[in-house]
Amino acid sequence: MKRLLIKNANIIDVSSKYHKQCVDIYIEDGVIKKIDKDLNEMGQVFDISSYLISPGFIDAHVHCYHGKTVIGIDPEKIGVKTGVTSLIDAGTAGANTIDDFYNRIIKKSEERVFVLLNTASDGLKTLSELSTDGVIDKKAIKKAIERYQDTIVGIKARASSSVLLDKGIGPIAESKNIATELGLPLVIHIGNAPPKVEEVLDLTSAGDVITHCYHNKVNGLFLESGIKKGQVANALHRQVKFDIGHGSSSFSFDVFEKAVKNGFRHDFIGSDIYDKNIGGPVVSLINVMNKVLACDFSLDDVVSSVTSKVSEHFKLSRLGTIKVGNFADFTVYKLHDSRKTFVDSVGQSRTGKSWIEAKYTLVEGEIFRVENGGEMISFDFLKDSMSLTQEQMTAYDDDLRYIDDYVSGHGIKFQDHFKLGFYSHMVGFIDRLKNKEKLDPVDESIKDNIEEKAFKLTYDLIDSMSKKYEVETFESEVILASIHIQTALAMEED
Numbered sequence: 001m002k003r004l005l006i007k008n009a010n011i012i013d014v015s016s017k018y019h020k021q022c023v024d025i026y027i028e029d030g031v032i033k034k035i036d037k038d039l040n041e042m043g044q045v046f047d048i049s050s051y052l053i054s055p056g057f058i059d060a061h062v063h064c065y066h067g068k069t070v071i072g073i074d075p076e077k078i079g080v081k082t083g084v085t086s087l088i089d090a091g092t093a094g095a096n097t098i099d100d101f102y103n104r105i106i107k108k109s110e111e112r113v114f115v116l117l118n119t120a121s122d123g124l125k126t127l128s129e130l131s132t133d134g135v136i137d138k139k140a141i142k143k144a145i146e147r148y149q150d151t152i153v154g155i156k157a158r159a160s161s162s163v164l165l166d167k168g169i170g171p172i173a174e175s176k177n178i179a180t181e182l183g184l185p186l187v188i189h190i191g192n193a194p195p196k197v198e199e200v201l202d203l204t205s206a207g208d209v210i211t212h213c214y215h216n217k218v219n220g221l222f223l224e225s226g227i228k229k230g231q232v233a234n235a236l237h238r239q240v241k242f243d244i245g246h247g248s249s250s251f252s253f254d255v256f257e258k259a260v261k262n263g264f265r266h267d268f269i270g271s272d273i274y275d276k277n278i279g280g281p282v283v284s285l286i287n288v289m290n291k292v293l294a295c296d297f298s299l300d301d302v303v304s305s306v307t308s309k310v311s312e313h314f315k316l317s318r319l320g321t322i323k324v325g326n327f328a329d330f331t332v333y334k335l336h337d338s339r340k341t342f343v344d345s346v347g348q349s350r351t352g353k354s355w356i357e358a359k360y361t362l363v364e365g366e367i368f369r370v371e372n373g374g375e376m377i378s379f380d381f382l383k384d385s386m387s388l389t390q391e392q393m394t395a396y397d398d399d400l401r402y403i404d405d406y407v408s409g410h411g412i413k414f415q416d417h418f419k420l421g422f423y424s425h426m427v428g429f430i431d432r433l434k435n436k437e438k439l440d441p442v443d444e445s446i447k448d449n450i451e452e453k454a455f456k457l458t459y460d461l462i463d464s465m466s467k468k469y470e471v472e473t474f475e476s477e478v479i480l481a482s483i484h485i486q487t488a489l490a491m492e493e494d
């Protein structure tokens with residue numbers, strides 16, 4: 001039997017009777033057996049006194065069916081290594097592709113993956129998936145749900161002009177009928193008209209979910225003032241739920257703040273993360289949670305939107321709440337009381353007073369260390385601009401991550417247009433280290449313009465990397481890299 005004793009668990013979980021208590025949690029074979037003060041059961045001890053713990057974070061909106069779709073990312077990149085234990089894939093697969101998704105990805109993933117089945121048979125094989133006749137096959141949907149009862153937790157349909165082309169509201173109404181017949185929630189993406197969002201809302205009933213609730217496109221849920229449209233008020237009255245679904249272009253701080261000021265509240269914080277937005281503006285679920293925190297939502301509220309509210313709504317059995325008998329799925333994190341700035345999907349920013357840094361995740365008692373606080377960095381911008389192959393990228397990955405940890409750990413933030421300059425310089429440096437090559441000496445007078453702080457910070461970085469490759473620390477390398485660091489420091493002061 002596998003036994004684990006979590007000592008000093010400071011619980012944040014409004015749905016648990018242990019909320020805000022410091023207790024010990026005893027786990028046997030992946031299931032919570034006891035929760036109490038001062039437990040001394042035998043087993044591996046995991047002391048987390050300096051952190052907070054919540055039920056494992058559930059991202060209610062991701063796209064992790066990759067390889068045969070237009071958007072999709074390996075669950076490994078958005079799951080346990082980033083502070084997330086469960087993922088709900090929002091319609092990347094349909095009835096024709098769910099077998100491939102299940103066998104190739106879901107079955108093998110460390111993360112729990114649940115599915116909202118797209119009513120379009122091939123899912124997101126194209127991004128206009130509902131624009132052709134006959135793409136919704138009710139019989140095939142029913143059969144898929146019978147095959148994957150524990151995995152499929154709802155139905156997904158996307159209601160925007162780019163998806164439907166000239167089909168109008170028809171395919172969305174058809175999707176709603178199927179969801180009703182099957183007794184499953186329908187999750188509807190909203191975007192540009194047609195169809196008009198008012199028409200879409202009128203189709204919804206209790207338990208349905210509208211995702212991308214704070215997008216700033218014309219066809220949104222709110223009036224310019226932030227007041228809810230009448231159909232939104234009616235939908236709320238019918239117990240329709242709302243998901244943030246940040247995505248590449250669906251989260252605006254302005255829309256969010258105005259809506260909240262006028263009494264609107266989302267239910268779930270889904271990231272809508274996939275390959276094309278992990279490098280920004282989504283980055284990670286934690287990053288999206290931090291944006292909500294930055295707008296003065298409480299930690300309790302933010303955590304419940306990725307735990308109990310999601311598990312209750314989608315009936316995720318034994319997840320989302322810390323109690324005896326539930327799976328030992330947790331996220332362990334630190335809440336920093338310091339300022340940090342976040343950017344939405346339209347380029348606006350807000351600075352919060354506190355932010356979450358994920359440290360560990362546990363899935364059925366198995367402990368995973370979170371890399372980089374839950375913000376997986378993508379270096380794809382280098383790949384494209386330097387024409388590097390995926391193989392080369394993988395070879396640089398460890399060193400680039402080390403550099404990234406080092407600079408962010410020292411509070412150095414590169415603005416976008418300087419980031420490329422610095423990291424491409426560092427790729428060159430890594431090459432020189434690997435080949436034990438020396439840079440041509442630089443003119444010493446350059447050094448006179450470098451401030452001591454920038455020089456020292458850079459020296460330590462270059463020195464530790466040189467040691468790793470058993471190369472003597474070369475001052476010209478430090479001087480040249482210092483120029484980038486000094487620029488970044490100067491920008492911050494502005």
Ligand SMILES: [Zn+2]
Pocket residue numbers: 061062063090245247272
């Ligand atoms: Zn999505």
